[in-house]
Amino acid sequence: MEHSSLRDACTSPNALFSTPQDDLLRMIYQEFTHDIDRLKRAYSIRDEQPLSQTSKSPSYILYQADYDEVNRTLVGFLSLRWIHLGQYENFVGSQPHDAQLKRESFKWIQEFYNEVITDADALYALITSIIINDLGKDPQLASDYYKTTGTDIAHLNHDAILLKACQARLIHSLEKLPPRYKDDLIRGMELGATFNFGQMAQAENVPACLSGLDLMKERPHCFQMRLMEQLLDIAGAAGHMDYTCAKKLIQPIFDSYRNVYDACQSIIVGTSNTRAGYDIILDRRSETLHAVGFRLVDIGNMEDRALMRLLCMGNAVTHDKASLFQNAWDSLNTDTRRVLVSTLNLDGQSGEPAVQPTYMPAFLSRLKDERSLTHALCYLARVMTLSEPVDPSVVVIERSLLGVMKKYVERGEFDKDPTILERIDVPDGVVAVTI
Structure with missing residues (x-):
């Protein structure tokens, strides 16, 4: 497939995503060279040892070396490819069988993707969002911002650093987008600077962090684009450990993101305040654990509500894991x-x-x-x-x-x-x- 640029290629998404994987990755690198090079310096956390794999990692294909955040980001992009092509088996790959993403959940993601990505500009914007999402983890970006503005932002979280850098026009790939989509991505970053889908799914943040959802009330497409990018972010989250599939987007995590989506929608449309919307996450985790035999946790009780936040933070979705937290809590x-x-x-x-x-x-x-x-x-x-x-x-x-x-x-x-x-x-x- 010959195209002068990735933007041109986005006009024919079926042909784009049918491009052989190595060629597709090189096309992405050609379009976002500076951004992907930044990811070589980005920090990451390993919670397990990388799997032994016979194929080359995405970063090895580009650099003949392994870089964690490059692999994470590009596996997120490859997950988009698997979604577009309907390659369920590729997507779930080596996910644990007892927690594997269900086919109906994969279909929901496909339908959501088709609802959000309606034209070439939207697809190009989503790909841009995937690539730049973690650039704030590059310490050089905060340094570049300081050189440009004289303000030190190194102490901020990586989402806030990225937002500041974009506002200072330091992320040049963002400047290539049509104004509507550039504005959508900036608004999504403004939301992300105080509100992170994964943090809410894990009850790591607090209701005050949801106040930024007011920004989304007049821009539903912006919120949908942000959710799609966040799903792909978690799909690639283990790309530095296993780059053959969307290792982390298993059924329990998908369920938690669906819960976040529902909770956010309730706040955006005005049926819930931030506390009530937040508590949807805790209530549904309580129901999930009760269904596997754990006691019913009453989040109307302050002690139980605190415990439920810990159960969410600890990703407790089984009776044994929940019991471990209960025993530690009691001790x-x-x-x-x-x-x-x-x-x-x-x-x-x-x-x-x-x-x-x-x-x-x-x-x-x-x-x-x-x-x-x-x-x-x-x-x-x-x-x-x-x-x-x-x-x-x-x-x-x-x-x-x-x-x-x-x-x-x-x-x-x-x-x-x-x-x-x-x-x-x-x-x-x-x-x-x-x-």
Whole structure:
């Protein structure tokens, strides 16, 4: 298939996605060379060892070397290819059989994709969104912003860094889009700077983070585009470990994203406030766990609601995993449990700011024994506690556990001695949401 550019190729999507995979990846690289090169420097977290695979990874095809975030991003793009072509078997690949994405769920994604992507410009915009989504993880982007504006944004989360960079016109691929789609992507990033689908699916954020949904009330297509990009992001999330399929978009995670979509829609159309919309996520996880034999968790009760947030953060979808969290919860001393009940029930408002413990789900979901989990929950109680006065305009403080994950968890020090968390300071807080 010969085309002068990817934009031209998007006018014939069937032919585009039928292009041999290696050629297709090279076409994407030719279009987004600078952006994909940035991803070589981006940070990532590994929660398992890469699978032994006989084929070359996407980044190896382009660079003759493996780069985690390049692989994650390009597997997200390849997932779009599998969706367009209806290649269900390729999509589910090596997903665990007991959690594998169902065919009817794959069909729902296809139908949603066809509803959102109605022309060549929309397809090109979605591909652009996939490629640039994680550029904020490149430390050089914050440095470039500082050189351009004189403002230091390195302390912000990667979504906020990307938004700032786009507003400063540092992401040149965004400038190629028609004004409508450029505006849609910018609005989606503005939403993403305070609201992340995955964080809501895991109950990692708080209701105040959903206030940005007001931006979507007049732009339903913008919200749909953002959801489609987020589904592809999770589809590629394990691309650095297994680049042969959409490893992470399994049925339980798809269900959680569908729940987020429903919750957000209820807020956008005005049938729910942010608290009620948020609680849809907790209610449905309670129903899911009850269906596999776990006790019915009443989120109207503050202690149960706090526990349910932990169950969501820990990706507990089985009876055994939920029971592990319940046992660890029951083993906490009274003071620690009281702190967690109080802080995990804060919505985020003036005078009562909430803490968002970024990367805590990545930490909690990997724990498999009660002792380790108990120590992690004790550390979380410290992370969630704000001891210094906060400006009344600040309603959400973000504390990132990324450094703790990379320094103590990935290197195995926590596994050897979970008490190490007692000797580690909590991360500095960063203002995430203001009013």
